[in-house]
Amino acid sequence: MILKKPIIQYFIITMVLLCFGVNITLATKPSAKLINGETWLDTKGRPINAHGGGILFHKGKYYWFGEIKTGKTWRVQGQKWECYRTNAGGVCCYSSKNLKDWKFEKIALSPNMTDSTSDLHFSRVLERPKVIYNQKIRKFVMWLHVDSEDYSYARAGVAVSNSPEGPYEYIKSFRPNENMSRDMTLFKDADEKAYLIYSSENNATMYICMLSDDYLQPTTTYKRVFINQFREAPAVFKLKNRYYMISSGCTGWAANKAMLAVSDSMLGDWKMRYNPCKGEKSEITFGAQSTYILPLCKKKNQFVFMADKWNKTDLPNSKYLWLPIVIKNDSIHIPWQNNFTTK
Ligand code: GAL
Numbered sequence: 001m002i003l004k005k006p007i008i009q010y011f012i013i014t015m016v017l018l019c020f021g022v023n024i025t026l027a028t029k030p031s032a033k034l035i036n037g038e039t040w041l042d043t044k045g046r047p048i049n050a051h052g053g054g055i056l057f058h059k060g061k062y063y064w065f066g067e068i069k070t071g072k073t074w075r076v077q078g079q080k081w082e083c084y085r086t087n088a089g090g091v092c093c094y095s096s097k098n099l100k101d102w103k104f105e106k107i108a109l110s111p112n113m114t115d116s117t118s119d120l121h122f123s124r125v126l127e128r129p130k131v132i133y134n135q136k137i138r139k140f141v142m143w144l145h146v147d148s149e150d151y152s153y154a155r156a157g158v159a160v161s162n163s164p165e166g167p168y169e170y171i172k173s174f175r176p177n178e179n180m181s182r183d184m185t186l187f188k189d190a191d192e193k194a195y196l197i198y199s200s201e202n203n204a205t206m207y208i209c210m211l212s213d214d215y216l217q218p219t220t221t222y223k224r225v226f227i228n229q230f231r232e233a234p235a236v237f238k239l240k241n242r243y244y245m246i247s248s249g250c251t252g253w254a255a256n257k258a259m260l261a262v263s264d265s266m267l268g269d270w271k272m273r274y275n276p277c278k279g280e281k282s283e284i285t286f287g288a289q290s291t292y293i294l295p296l297c298k299k300k301n302q303f304v305f306m307a308d309k310w311n312k313t314d315l316p317n318s319k320y321l322w323l324p325i326v327i328k329n330d331s332i333h334i335p336w337q338n339n340f341t342t343k
Pocket of ligand 1: 082233253289
């Protein structure tokens, strides 16, 4: 009886509003539709800010880490190339169980706002964060590209946390075996060995370096691959005991052709094969650049190609493209798809 009155009131108000042509939407949750190349919203309806990112799967949840880009974009003077920059905003973490609804967790690695000598100072470059779990030390380990404004510092930084979403405690940065390290990714193999893969020698050659057992340091075991081929933005996956790497060419923020390479082992003989993208604009990776390849947790041998569609003069307004990789016998392709969906 007590309930009846509000229900009747609601009914009357609804009818009146409908008579006036008002569209009543009770849902406040933003649409979880992820349209490739358009703004993606988190569960609170705010644009997702996770560029150059990677995903960790842990205990039934995906954790998406990426560069926080905010504020104005400017061009660094005195560089021959189009060195557009924003202040380094640190690394954020979003979580999701279905890869569609992304909840902002926290700033996983905060920038340093006061000490200009810190690797994490906002005036630096913090790019392409990736996280893996180390069984031995029971910690989550993040590696990222740490650089100076003009990209001459060329180092890889490492941070750790007890929980996947952070906060991560920054340890230090390296030039692994005294070699430059810029665009990078991580790959953890089934035998728990992990590798840091990075553009070195002024981006001319890709390096694959085995990490120490705790994943906190580079070891002296490494391999130079794609020598003098100027590859960037590496992303690695493993399929039926073979290793695949998709990388971009080296044209700054401008999109170029992706290439797929294959090897029988991580430190093996990598062979560059072909451009895996298919469809309109496949010659320029659909206007985007690789960042990570995500194995789908419940689906064996299914992967998602994750890429950034950079907006060089307004970097925080850069967008994402996620495309399922289509694998048929020996052919591996990435066809264009308007929305990100997995079957
Ligand atoms: C790209 C690289 C990005 C960023 C940019 C700077 O080639 O993949 O992560 O470093 O250059 O221009």
